[in-house]
Amino acid sequence: MELLAGWKERINAASVAASESLPLPQTPAFYAGAVTFVENTEAAARMVEFARQRPISHIGIDTEFTYARPPVLLSRGTRAYDPSSIAPLMLSVSMAEPHDGGYHAYTFVVDLRVDGLVPALQELMRLPVPFVGHFLKVELFCLWQLGIAEPNITWDTWAGERSLGLGATHPGYRLPENADGIDATRAKEESAEDDEFSLRLTALCRRYGVPYEMADEKDRLQRSFLDMDRNGKFSEAQIQYAAEDAKAAAVIYPRQVLRAVCAGANHRLESIEMPWVRTNARIEWNGLRLDADRVRAVSEARERHLKVLEARLEREYGIKNFRSHTQLYRFFDESGLLDLFRKKGTYSFDRKNLKLFRERHSAISLLYAARRIYDLDKTGMLDLRLVGADGRVHPQHRQLGAHTGRQTTxxxxxxxxxxxLRPLCICDPGNGIGEVDLSQIEVGVAAAVYGDAVLIAMFNSGDVYSEMAKVFYRDLIPPADLGLPVKAFKKKYSHLRDRMKVFTLGIMYGMTPYGIAALNGISVLEARQQWARFLGMFPALKRALRESAVLYGYRGYSVTVSGLRRYRASSGALSKWEGNWLVNHPVQGSAADVFKLAGNRLDRLYQQFGARIVLPFxxxxxFEAPLCHLHAVAELTAVEMKHAVQIYFPCLDPQVEINVKNPECWNKDGDAGSVDRWLLDPLA
DNA sequence: GAAGAGAGCGCC
DNA sequence: AAAGGGCGCTCTCTTC
Incomplete structure (x- = not known):
């Protein structure tokens, strides 16, 4: 039988080692409760050998590191560090061995600047026990920087804690209605405090009753690694501090698992969120390549056009700053056009309004043009300072950044x-970029979560909005057209289909007939009739939506299909906003569940193709993959995404859309020329 | 001068 | 009384 590459050598090496000497038992008492500093390969080998002969249940880890590059200073004092320039300094490891209802801790601190440690550390990471850390992303970065593969089983106490407390700190609660002054002030303070402190390791230690010796010095010691001479000797305090975090993570782990079990969340943490820590970290580590020349061209064109328009606005209309609401108000007041912009008791000079009335006054069309160009980029993507040492941009991917379970960047x-601007994102030579999209997945998830057989059937037919249109607008569609193929119908009746889309999304987001009326420019009465007729197609959904908000309001949280809860911050009468998210979260969050499930599989399966996830959207x-594998990777992605949906929603038969057209850059539906067209004519 | 609110708009 | 879920970013203007 053929052995896979590398195995022959490994087996040979192992048998040589075995013939030399067999390991001797080591005395646990020597390590128990102590912190052992590892500063050479022999000590590292002894550490690993010790770990392999003890009945370890889990291992706490932490790393100390610095960055070879200074951070990029962004607005509001935030700093963006380049993960590809991370320079690992120390790895602390705290092995937990169950004993007498508690645990023994064997703690090691490894100097990662020592050469030749990788084989021993790789062997350590291969141990089949959970490796526990607090905000593991940076630990993974350190391992990857050293060329060490991550452990198979990981647990992140940060992600665990965030998962168990979603919702209550949402900014929407910072301005509670019907609250007295004291309530409001307290809520605001608490939520600010929550956001900043409640997820820190020291806060978890307090919450779980874990002693943390060095809380007072934590900030100073943490900084000491960033500032230190990269070849300097570690101080005793630095070593103890590094050990402390690994120890704390190891002690918190079983207590947090217990808390997760009590919140019905352990299944989800084990099977979705914790593996996603790894997937998410790898996405951030991978980053993406920008076409720097084109980025510069776009920036220059934007500035050039803005300058011309701004000069004209000032010269011809006296508008010095078109971004100023105050100045626009004054201008339109003086020219007697203010009423055009009236909206809800105030005046809105947003782009929609400017477009609507651009024929009314030449200033309006100028303003519209300026706004369109100005708005092109506020995402920071044109900031080339963010290109890392590896030539790629590494946006921060915030796991559970949204209180629904979604990501933010x-x-x-x-x-x-x-x-x-998508075509600004390109790939390495020899690679291609592809995208696979789960079509209309939130509608399918809503149908399944709220158990509406009619909506499920429509979703499974392939194009849910077309199917809706066939029923809702049956008087407007000749019977012969009802049998058209999905694509043909979609094209011919796109206007009716778009209406259905608006209705469906509106339902999921809690829109009322008043909102629909304002959006479509119809009367409230008309909107109400259409609304009733639309929901009449889905009686089960209609009932479930009405019930759910009330029931979940009593209970205090909504929950996704895998068990992720989003909590209310208060009891009592539901606000309109709470009612909306209580209904929406099971949909948006369950879609995020299955999405992460798919991503975790892809993160593993991509490796054999040399492919990587570039963006979870x-x-x-x-994704980015070698061109020779691009189609195979796209197919694999499609299969895994569908499969993940069906793990939790076997009643759904989801469709995917694969885009591997023009794989030299990321694009929308194969349109690789959108940036170049913009450069030619920004207003086209 | 910093911080926060509000407007506005990009994405799903 | 208001009337659309989840985000991040940038700008203006007000307030402390």
């Missing part, structure tokens, strides 16, 4: 990049 906000994966 920042520095830059990749998820908010205007579609037309809520219901789509953007």
């Amino acid at each position: 920042t520095a830059p906000n990749l998820l908010g990049l205007p579609k037309a 809520h219901d789509a994966f953007v």
Whole structure:
């Protein structure tokens, strides 16, 4: 039988070692309760050998590191560190061995600057026990920087804690209605405090009753690693501090698992959120390549056009700053056009309004043009300082950044990049970029979560909005057209289909007939009739939506299909906003569940193709793969995404859309020319 | 001068 | 009384 590459050598090496000497038992008392500093390969080998001969249940880990590059200073004092320039300094390891209802802790601190440690550390990481850390992303970065593969089983106490407390700290609660002054002030203070402190390791220690010796010095010691001479000797305090975090993580772990069990969340943490820590970290580590020349061209064109428009606005209309609401108000007041912009008791000069009335006054069309160009990028994607040491941009991918379980991105906000700018994202030579999208998945999930057989059937037919249109607008569609193929119908009746889309999304987001009326410019009465007729198609959904908000309001939380809860911060009468998210969260969050499930599988399966996830886009994966494997990777992605949906929703038969057209860059539906067209004519 | 609110808009 | 879920970013203007 053929052995896989590398195995022959490994077996040979192992048998040589075995013939030399067999390991001797080591005395646990020597390590128990102590912190052992590991500063050479022999000590590292002894540490691993010790770990392999003890009945370890789990291992706490922590790393100390610095960055080879200074951070990029962004607005509001935030700093963006380049993960590809991370320089690992120390790894602390705290092995937990169950004993007498508690645990023995064997703690080691490894100097990662020592050469030749990788084989021993790799062997340690291969141990089949959970490796526990607090905000494991940076630990994974350190391992990957050293060329060490991550452990198979990981647990992140940060992600665990965030998962168990979603919702209550949402900014929506910072301004509670019907609250007295004292309530409001307290709520605000608490939520600010929550956001900043409640997820820190020291806060978890307090919550779980875990002693943490060095709380007072934590900030100073943490900084000491960032500032230190990279070849300097570690102080005793630094070593003890590094050990402390690994020890704390190891002690918190079983207590947090117990808390998760009590919140019905352990299944989800084990099977979705914890593996996603790894997947998410790898996505951030991978980053993506920007076409720097084109980025510069776009920036320059934007500035050039803005300058011209701003000069004209000032010269011809006296508008010095078109971004100023105050100045626009004054201008339109003086020109007697203010009423055009009246909206809800105030005046809105948003782009929609400017477009609507651009024929009324030449200033309006100028303003509209200026706004369109100005708005092109506020995501930070044109900031080339964010290109890392590896030539790629590494946006921060915030796990559970949203209180529904969704991701957010920042520095830059990749998820908010205007579609037309997607072709700025390119790939390495020899690779291609592809995207696979789960079509209309939130509608399918809503149908399944709220148990509406009619909606499920429509979703499974292939194009849910077309199926809706056939029923809702049956008087407007000739019977012969009802049998058209999905694509043909979609094209011919796109206007009716779009209406259905608005209705469906409106339902999921809690829109009322008043909102629909305002959006479509119809009367409230008309909107109400259409609304009733639309929901009449889905009686089960209609009933479930009405019931759910009330029931979940009593209970105090909504929950996704895998068990992720979003909590209310208060009891009592539901606000409109709470009623909306209580209904929406099971949909949005369950879609996020299955999406992460798919991503975790892909993260593993991509390795054999040399492929990587570039961007998780809520219901789509953007990936980069060697061109020769691009189609295979796309197929694999499609299969895994469908499969993940069916693990929790076997009644659904989801469709996917594969885009591997023009794989030299990321694009919308194969349109690789959108940036170049913008450069030619920004207003086209 | 910093911080927060509000407007506005990009994405799903 | 208001009337659309989840985000991040940037700008203006007000307030402390």
